[in-house]
Amino acid sequence: MSTSTSAPAGSDGAGSVGTGTGTGSGRVSLVRVVRSEWTKLASLRSTWLLLLVFVVLGVGVATLAGWGSSQAIEAQEAGVATAGGPPGGLGGEALAATIISTTSLATLLLGVLGALTISSEHATGTLTATLTAVPRRWPVVLAKAVLLVLVVAPLGLLVSGLALVVGESFLPESASVGLADDGVLAAVVAHAAAMVATALLGLGLGALLRSTAGSITVLVVVIFLAPGLVPLFGVDWLTTASQYVPATAAGSLGVTAGDPVLSTTEAVLTLVGWALVPVVAGLVALQRRDV
Amino acid sequence: MIEARGLTKRYGAKTAVDDLSFTVRPGSVTGFLGPNGAGKSTTMRLLLGLDRPTSGQALVGGKRYREHRAPLREVGALLEARAVHPGRSARAHLVSLARTEGIPVRRVDEVLDLVGLTAVARKRVGGFSLGMGQRLGIATALLGDPATIMLDEPVNGLDPDGVLWIRTLLRRLAAEGRAVLVSSHLMSEMALTADHLVVVGRGRLLADTTVAELVARTEGGSVVVRSPQAEQLAALLADAGADARPGDQPDLLHVSGADAPRIGETAARHGLVLHELHARETSLEDAYMALTRDSREYRTDGTGEPETAPAGAAR
Numbered sequence: 001m002s003t004s005t006s007a008p009a010g011s012d013g014a015g016s017v018g019t020g021t022g023t024g025s026g027r028v029s030l031v032r033v034v035r036s037e038w039t040k041l042a043s044l045r046s047t048w049l050l051l052l053v054f055v056v057l058g059v060g061v062a063t064l065a066g067w068g069s070s071q072a073i074e075a076q077e078a079g080v081a082t083a084g085g086p087p088g089g090l091g092g093e094a095l096a097a098t099i100i101s102t103t104s105l106a107t108l109l110l111g112v113l114g115a116l117t118i119s120s121e122h123a124t125g126t127l128t129a130t131l132t133a134v135p136r137r138w139p140v141v142l143a144k145a146v147l148l149v150l151v152v153a154p155l156g157l158l159v160s161g162l163a164l165v166v167g168e169s170f171l172p173e174s175a176s177v178g179l180a181d182d183g184v185l186a187a188v189v190a191h192a193a194a195m196v197a198t199a200l201l202g203l204g205l206g207a208l209l210r211s212t213a214g215s216i217t218v219l220v221v222v223i224f225l226a227p228g229l230v231p232l233f234g235v236d237w238l239t240t241a242s243q244y245v246p247a248t249a250a251g252s253l254g255v256t257a258g259d260p261v262l263s264t265t266e267a268v269l270t271l272v273g274w275a276l277v278p279v280v281a282g283l284v285a286l287q288r289r290d291v
Numbered sequence: 292m293i294e295a296r297g298l299t300k301r302y303g304a305k306t307a308v309d310d311l312s313f314t315v316r317p318g319s320v321t322g323f324l325g326p327n328g329a330g331k332s333t334t335m336r337l338l339l340g341l342d343r344p345t346s347g348q349a350l351v352g353g354k355r356y357r358e359h360r361a362p363l364r365e366v367g368a369l370l371e372a373r374a375v376h377p378g379r380s381a382r383a384h385l386v387s388l389a390r391t392e393g394i395p396v397r398r399v400d401e402v403l404d405l406v407g408l409t410a411v412a413r414k415r416v417g418g419f420s421l422g423m424g425q426r427l428g429i430a431t432a433l434l435g436d437p438a439t440i441m442l443d444e445p446v447n448g449l450d451p452d453g454v455l456w457i458r459t460l461l462r463r464l465a466a467e468g469r470a471v472l473v474s475s476h477l478m479s480e481m482a483l484t485a486d487h488l489v490v491v492g493r494g495r496l497l498a499d500t501t502v503a504e505l506v507a508r509t510e511g512g513s514v515v516v517r518s519p520q521a522e523q524l525a526a527l528l529a530d531a532g533a534d535a536r537p538g539d540q541p542d543l544l545h546v547s548g549a550d551a552p553r554i555g556e557t558a559a560r561h562g563l564v565l566h567e568l569h570a571r572e573t574s575l576e577d578a579y580m581a582l583t584r585d586s587r588e589y590r591t592d593g594t595g596e597p598e599t600a601p602a603g604a605a606r
Contacts, residue, residue, distance in 0.1 A: 124375065130388075
C-alpha cells in the first residue's frame with residue numbers, strides 16, 4: 001500500500017496550490033460542525049459494529065427473557081409449581097417491565113459509543129485537527145451531543161420497542177401486554193430516554209477523562225454495579241444514592257415491576273441530570289484545557 | 292502573517308517557551324529552527340490556540356487564532372503527521388474538516404490530488420506509511436487555501452523525492468504570497484528552503500535573521516593545513532597568535548586566527564613544505580551549531596527538556 005501513492009500533481013513546481021474550484025466563503029456554524037461530526041462517526045467501521053451489536057443484544061436479551069418467562073408460566077400452569085411458591089408469579093405489567101429492563105445491558109454499548117466519539121480523538125490525535133478547524137471548541141462537544149441524540153433516540157425507540165414486542169410474543173395471551181396498553185409505551189419511551197442519557201453520559205465522561213478505558217469503567221459502575229451491588233453494602237445513604245441512576249429511573253416510568261422506586265419527577269430529573277451534567281462538565285474541561 | 296509577542300508557556304516549573312517574539316511575513320519561507328526540545332512545537336500549538344500561553348500574545352492573520360470564524364481558510368497547519376483516526380479514510384478525514392466551514396468536497400479531491408494521495412483516498416489511514424501520513428497532513432494544511440501555513444517538521448519520514456517535493460511546494464507557497472513557517476531541527480534542510488530564520492533554544496529566541504546574515508554574524512572559519520612538518524608549523528603559528536590544533540592525521544592542522552595567505556607566508560619564510568592549504572568557510576550548519584551550542588550542552592547534561600511538551604500538555 002505504501003508504494004501506491006500516485007505522483008504528486010505539480011511536483012515539477014509548476015501550477016498553483018490554490019484552488020481551481022474555490023473554497024466557498026462560509027464560517028463555522030453549529031449545523032456545519034454537526035455535519036462534520038456525522039462524517040466522522042459514519043466513516044468508522046466501529047460505529048456501525050457497535051450499533052449492530054446494540055440492536056442484536058438489546059432485542060436478543062429481551063427475547064431470552066420473554067422465552068424464559070413463558071417457560072416458567074407453562075411450568076406453573078402444569079402444576080409443577082413448588083408448594084408454597086408465590087401463586088401466579090408476576091403479572092402482565094411486571095413481566096413487560098422486566099423484559100424491557102433487560103435492554104440496559106445493550107445500553108452500555110451506547111455509553112461506549114458516546115465516550116469513543118471524543119476519547120478516540122484524544123487517543124489518535126484527531127482532536128488537534130478538530131480543534132484547529134473549530135477553535136472555539138464548545139461547538140465540537142455540542143455537535144457531538146446533538147448527533148448522539150439524533151442517532152440514539154430513534155434507534156433506542158426501535159430497540160426498546162422491538163425488545164418489548166418480541167419478548168412479549170412468547171407469553172400466553174393472559175400474561176402479555178401490548179404497546180397500546182396503559183404505561184407500556186411510556187416504559188418504551190423511558191428506556192429509549194435512558195439510552196440517550198447513557199450515550200450523553202459516555203460523551204461527557206470521554207471529554208472529562210480523555211480515556212476510553214476510564215470512561216467504560218465509570219459506565220459499568222453506573223449502569224450495572226450501582227443498582228445491583230451497592231444496596232448489598234447495607235449503607236442507607238449509599239443505597240438511596242444508587243437509586244438515582246438511568247436504569248432505575250427508566251424502570252420507574254410506565255409499567256413497573258412492583259412499586260416504582262422513584263417518583264415520575266425524580267425519574268425524569270435523574271435521566272436529564274445524567275444526560276446533561278457530565279456533558280456540561282466535559283465541555284467546560286475541554287474549553288479550559290490545553291490539548 | 293504570524294506575530295508572536297512575548298510568548299511564554301510554562302508547564303509547572305518548566306518553561307517551554309520563554310518570552311519569544313518574532314514575525315513571519317507573507318511571501319517568504321521562514322525556517323523555525325532549534326534542537327529537539329527547543330519549544331518549536333509548543334510555539335506552534337500556542338499560535339493555533341491549542342495550548343494557552345502563560346503570558347504574551349500569538350496573532351495569526353492579525354487576530355488570535357480562536358477569534359477566526361473560518362480558521363481553515365486563514366491558517367493551514369501540520370502539527371503531528373498521522374494524528375488521524377487509523378480507521379478513517381484519508382478522504383473522510385478531510386471531508387469532515389471541510390464540512391466545518393462549508394468548504395466544497397471538490398476541494399478535498401483537489402488537495403488529495405495535489406499531494407498525490409488520490410489513489411489511496413478511500414483507504415484507511417492506519418495502513419499509511421509515515422510519508423503518506425505527512426502528505427495527508429499537508430493536504431489538511433492546504434485544504435482551506437489559507438494565506439498562512441505552518442508545518443511542523445514536514446520532511447520527517449519522507450524519502451528523497453518527497454523531501455524535494457516539500458522543498459518545491461514551500462517555495463511555491465511563498466511565491467504565491469503566503470506566509471510560510473516551517474520548523475526543523477536540520478539546518479541543512481532549512482538552508483535550501485528558507486529565506487528567513489527564527490532560531491530558538493530552550494524556548495528562547497537565539498536569532499531572527501536571514502540565512503546570509505547568520506553566516507556573516509558567526510566568527511570566521513578555519514584553515515586546513517597539511518604539512519610533513521606540522522609540529523614545527525603549529526609552534527610558529529602559535530607564536531604568531533593563531534590557534535593551530537592537530538587534526539586526526541599527524542600531518543594535519545586546523546588553524547583559526549590566521550587566514551590562508553598568512554599561514555602560507557609563514558611557512559615560506561621558514562622553508563616549511565605545505566602539501567595542502569585551504570580555507571574552510573563557515574557553513575550555515577557551523578553557524579547554527581555555534582548558535583545553539585549552549586542549548587545542546589544543556590541537553591547532554593541529562594537535564595534537557597523533553598522533545599515535546601510534558602505529558603498532560605501534549606496530547
